[in-house]
Amino acid sequence: MRIKKQLSMVFNLDKCLGCQTCTIACKNVWTNREGAEYMFWNNVETKPGVGYPREWENQDKYRGGWKENPGQAQPKLNQASKFWEMINLFYNPVLPQMDEYYGKGPFTFTYEDLHSETPTKYSQPVARPKSQITAEEDIDLTYGVNWEDNAAGTHYEGTGALDYNFKDMSEAAKKALLKFQDSFMMYLPRICNHCLNPACVGSCPSGANYKREEDGVVLIDQDRCRGWRYCVSGCPYKKTYYNWRTGKSEKCILCFPRIETGQPPMCFQACVGRIRYLGPILYDIDRVAEVANAPEDKLVDLQREIILDPFDPEVIQEARRQGISDNWMEACRRSPVFFMVKKWKIALPLHPEFRTLPSLFYIPPESPVKTSHVDNGRNAMDMVDGGTVLPQLKEFRIPIEYLATLLAAGNTDQVETALLRQLAVREFRRLERVEGRIDESVLAQVGLTIQDARHMHRLLALAHFHERFVIATARSEDTADAPYLERGFTGFDLMDPGSAPNRRTEFHGNREEVGS
Numbered sequence: 186m187r188i189k190k191q192l193s194m195v196f197n198l199d200k201c202l203g204c205q206t207c208t209i210a211c212k213n214v215w216t217n218r219e220g221a222e223y224m225f226w227n228n229v230e231t232k233p234g235v236g237y238p239r240e241w242e243n244q245d246k247y248r249g250g251w252k253e254n255p256g257q258a259q260p261k262l263n264q265a266s267k268f269w270e271m272i273n274l275f276y277n278p279v280l281p282q283m284d285e286y287y288g289k290g291p292f293t294f295t296y297e298d299l300h301s302e303t304p305t306k307y308s309q310p311v312a313r314p315k316s317q318i319t320a321e322e323d324i325d326l327t328y329g330v331n332w333e334d335n336a337a338g339t340h341y342e343g344t345g346a347l348d349y350n351f352k353d354m355s356e357a358a359k360k361a362l363l364k365f366q367d368s369f370m371m372y373l374p375r376i377c378n379h380c381l382n383p384a385c386v387g388s389c390p391s392g393a394n395y396k397r398e399e400d401g402v403v404l405i406d407q408d409r410c411r412g413w414r415y416c417v418s419g420c421p422y423k424k425t426y427y428n429w430r431t432g433k434s435e436k437c438i439l440c441f442p443r444i445e446t447g448q449p450p451m452c453f454q455a456c457v458g459r460i461r462y463l464g465p466i467l468y469d470i471d472r473v474a475e476v477a478n479a480p481e482d483k484l485v486d487l488q489r490e491i492i493l494d495p496f497d498p499e500v501i502q503e504a505r506r507q508g509i510s511d512n513w514m515e516a517c518r519r520s521p522v523f524f525m526v527k528k529w530k531i532a533l534p535l536h537p538e539f540r541t542l543p544s545l546f547y548i549p550p551e552s553p554v555k556t557s558h559v560d561n562g563r564n565a566m567d568m569v570d571g572g573t574v575l576p577q578l579k580e581f582r583i584p585i586e587y588l589a590t591l592l593a594a595g596n597t598d599q600v601e602t603a604l605l606r607q608l609a610v611r612e613f614r615r616l617e618r619v620e621g622r623i624d625e626s627v628l629a630q631v632g633l634t635i636q637d638a639r640h641m642h643r644l645l646a647l648a649h650f651h652e653r654f655v656i657a658t659a660r661s662e663d664t665a666d667a668p669y670l671e672r673g674f675t676g677f678d679l680m681d682p683g684s685a686p687n688r689r690t691e692f693h694g695n696r697e698e699v700g701s
Contacts, residue, residue, distance in 0.1 A: 186469050186471060186503060187469065187470045187471050187507070188467050188468070188469065188470075188493060188500070188503060188504050188507050188509060189401065189467070189468055189469075189470045190399065190400055190401060190465060190466075190467060190509065190513060190657070191379075191381065191400065191401035191465065191466050191467070191468055191544055192379070192400045192401055192402060192439065192444065192463065192464075192465055192544070192656075192657075193379075193401075193463075193464060193465070193466045193520075193522040193526070193544040193545070193546070194376075194379075194453075194461065194462065194463050194522065194544065194545045194546070195461075195462040195521065195522050195525045195526065195532045195545075195546045195547070195548065196374055196460050196461055196462075196545065196546070196547050196548070197460040197461075197462070197547075197548040197645060198371060198372065198373070198460070198547050198548055198549060198550040199460075199548060199549075199550045199551050199607070200458045200459065200460040200645075201229070201371075201372040201373075201374055201458055201460050201550075202372070202457060202458045203229055203231065203334070203335065203372040204229075204457055204458070205229055205331070206455050206456065206457050207227050207229065207374060207451075207452035207453075207455055207456050207461075208225060208227050208228055208229055208330075208452075209455075210227075210451045210452055210454070210455035211225070211226050211227035211376075211437075211451055211452045212225065212227075214440075214451050215438075215451075216435075219430045220428040220429050220430025220431055221426070221428055221430075221435065222290075222291035222317045222318065223283070223286050223287055223290065223291040223330075223426070224426040224428075224435065225237065225330050226376060226377065226424070226426075226436065226437035227374065227375070227376045227437065227452045228330055228331075228374070228375055229331075229372055229373065229374045229375070230333065230372070230373045230374075230375065231333045231334055231335055231336055231337075231339065231370055231371075231372060231373075232348070232350070232370065232371050232372070232373050232591070233336075233339050233345045233348040233350065233351070233362075233363070233369075233370070233587070234333035234336075234339045234344050234345060234348060235333070235344045235347045235348060235349075236333075236373075236375075237286065237330045237331075237332075237423075238281045238285040238286045238423055239281075239285040239286075239328065239344075239347075240285075240347060240349065241281075241421075241422065241423040242348075242349035242350070242421075242536065243349050244261060244421055244539065246279070247279050247281065247418060247421070247423070248261040248279045248418065249261060249384060249418060249419055249420055249421030249422075249423070249539065250384050250419075250421035250538075250539030250540055250541055251382065251384055251387070251477055251539070251540035251541065252540075253478050253480075253540070254478065260384050260387045260388045260419050261384075274390070274413060277414060277415070277418055279418050280414055280417060280418050281417065281418075281423060284327070284328070285328075286328070286330070287327075287328055287329055287330075288324070288325055288326055288327030288328050288329075289316055289319075289321070289324045289325065289327075290316050290317065290318045290319070290324075291316075291317045291318065291329075292314045292315060292316055292317060292324060292326065292329075293314075293315055293317050294312035294313065294314055294315060295312050295313045295315050295322060296312050298310050298311065298312055298313065299312055314326050318429075332344075335370065336368065336370040339363070339368075339370070340363050340364075340365075340368075341359070341360050341363040341364070345363045346359060346360075346363065349590075350587050350590040350591045351587070351590075352590065353586065353590060353595060354586065354587075362584065362587075369552060369582040369583045369584075369587075371550050371552065371583060373547075373591075374452075374460070375422065375424070375535075376424065376437045376439075376450075376452060376545065377403060377422070377424040377425075377436050377437035377439070377545075378422060378424070378534075378535065378541065378543030378544055378545040379396075379401060379402055379403045379437075379439060379543075379544045379545070380403065380541035380542050380543045380544060381401070381468060381470075381473055381488075381491075381541075381542035381543075381544060382473050382474075382476075382477045382540065382541050382542045383396060383403050383420075383541055384419040384420055384421060384539070384541050385403065385416035385417075385419050385420040385425050385436070386403065386416075387419065388415040388416055388418065388419025388420075389413070389415055389416050389419070390411075390413050390415060391409050391410065391411045391413065392406075392409060393405050393406045393407075393409035393410035393411070393416075393434070394406075394416050394425075394434075397441070400441075400444065400465070400657070401544065402438065402439045402441050402444070403436070404436075404438055404441070405425070405433070405434050405435065405436060407431075407433050410433045410434055412427065412432040412433055412434065414427050414434060416434050416436075417434060420436075421536065421539040421541065422535070422536075422539070422541075422543075424436055424437060440452075444656060447656050447658065448656075449461075449463050449654040449656065450463070453653075453654060459648075459653065461653070462521040462522060462525070462644070462648075462653050462654070463521075463522070463653070463654045463655065463656065464516070464517075464519070464520030464521050464522040464523065464654075464655040465513060465516050465517050465520055465522075465655065465656075465657040466492050466493075466517060466520060466522055466523055466526075466527075466544075467492070467493040467495060467500065467504065467509070467517055468491045468492050468493060469491045469493060472487075472490070472491045473491065473542065475487075476488055476490075476491055476542060477540045477541075477542060478540075481537075481538050481594040481595065481596075482594065482595070482596050484534075484537040484538065484540070484594050485533060485534065485537055485593050485594070485596060485599050486599075488534060488537065488542055489526060489527055489530065492523070492526065492527045494523075494527070495514055495517035495518045495520075495523065496518060501514060512657060512658050513657045513658075516655050516656070516657035516658070517657070519655045520655050521644050521648070521652065521653060521655065522546070524640065524641075524644065525546065525548065525644070526546050528637075529606060529633070529637060529641060530599075530602055530603065530606070531548055531602075531603040531606050531607060531641070532546035532547060532548050532603070533546060533547055533548075533549065533592035533593050533599055533600070533603060534546055534547075534592065535547060535591070535592060536591070536592075536594070537592075537593065537594045538594040538595075547592055548603065548607070548645075549588050549592055549600055549603050549604055550583065551576075551581070551604060551607055551608065551611075552581045552582045552583035553581075553582050575608060575611060575612050575615070576608075578601060578604055578605065578608075581604075585597050585600055585601060585604075588600045602631070605631045606631045606632075606633060606641075607645075609627050609628055609630065609631045609633060609638075610628070610633070610638045610641050610642055610645075612627050613627045613628055613635075613638050614638070614642055623635070
């Protein structure tokens with residue numbers, strides 16, 4: 186068992202407001218410069234819809250992520266041959282084009298026309314769309330980062346029918362779910378997942394993409410990057426971008442300069458709905474290849490298995506032997522991610538079938554119930570299932586099958602477990618606060634204890650800043666190979682934690698490299 190450290194995240198979709206405050210915070214800090222106009226390291230999509238860029242989830246189109254391959258995982262991008270990779274170095278046919286992000290590129294408006302000194306006499310001044318790249322005016326607006334906001338255009342004839350998460354549903358079912366009276370929507374905030382098995386790293390010909398040894402953050406070495414853009418195609422979440430001005434690839438860096446000073450990333454700090462949680466976890470890197478090659482219905486369970494229990498004496502002893510500091514271990518024991526993902530099993534990875542083992546997990550939303558009829562002067566939406574105020578899963582507007590395709594590779598049991606546990610805690614707390622009685626049987630039915638329920642309620646509803654964001658610290662004097670950690674196994678893997686100065690490094694995908 187080789188233990189690695191990873192900063193991990195959980196987003197509670199039940200609380201997301203779709204306000205885009207996180208998007209603006211990230212944009213203002215990181216991508217407000219030339220060449221990065223179209224980049225949104227953080228964006229919030231409305232589902233159903235095709236997202237940003239268009240149809241990013243469809244790997245038949247983009248060939249991102251990994252394919253199941255006995256013995257050794259292989260990026261889908263390189264599944265044809267090394268020869269295919271070589272001849273496409275200068276033209277990649279599966280690279281998303283600008284019109285998949287925007288129509289004719291990122292745009293602004295001619296706001297100066299609104300303040301012109303010579304206003305028109307016969308009409309009101311109008312700000313016209315203007316390209317941020319070419320400065321061309323009156324361009325056609327055909328797509329953009331927030332094009333489907335609040336379900337705009339996501340009907341059957343619009344972009345909704347192209348949503349990848351309807352792939353296992355019949356045309357009749359899809360059409361019914363996209364009708365106005367039966368439609369549903371949810372918000373999906375997305376950043377780089379900083380995966381345990383990142384496909385961007387496995388796809389990069391120059392080895393510029395790597396994973397930091399000290400916290401697992403996936404970065405791109407701007408000095409080594411040659412602008413091949415295979416990382417853009419290889420990432421199934423399309424969270425790597427090409428800067429047309431610098432000729433380099435860029436992506437979310439999880440605000441590591443802030444992390445290193447004990448602060449959460451900007452999008453986490455700015456989140457109005459407090460949906461975001463950050464905390465360290467430990468995982469067994471020896472089992473990553475095994476999990477990446479597992480059958481789809483086992484992926485979620487196996488990813489949880491390789492996350493190690495920081496309360497386990499055997500794990501604590503082995504972590505100390507491998508040089509992991511007590512500060513990190515203590516942070517792992519307070520990490521909200523460990524409890525939500527591993528212990529309570531209410532958070533799920535986004536599209537685990539891409540086999541990147543993402544470090545960002547989502548708590549599925551408890552959607553509104555379907556009925557809204559008025560019966561005897563009383564709104565039936567507030568009183569369902571024979572008089573109780575809490576809904577049943579069958580009454581949720583968002584189909585379980587849709588959430589399962591999005592968050593569990595089609596495994597509906599995983600989504601049902603997460604939702605039932607949230608409902609059980611709500612019912613337990615309501616009985617306790619409103620009716621003044623404690624009914625432990627409500628929790629026992631879904632495998633929770635009273636302690637679990639109180640802790641879950643605290644984290645999901647009442648948690649303070651320091652409870653939502655647990656950032657591990659380390660002392661350089663306690664780490665023998667601290668000067669060598671920045672590159673680390675980061676895309677490649679340390680063979681011997683004690684031999685950092687003269688180490689040989691390797692990558693578990695389809696490339697090997699010797700590091701100095």
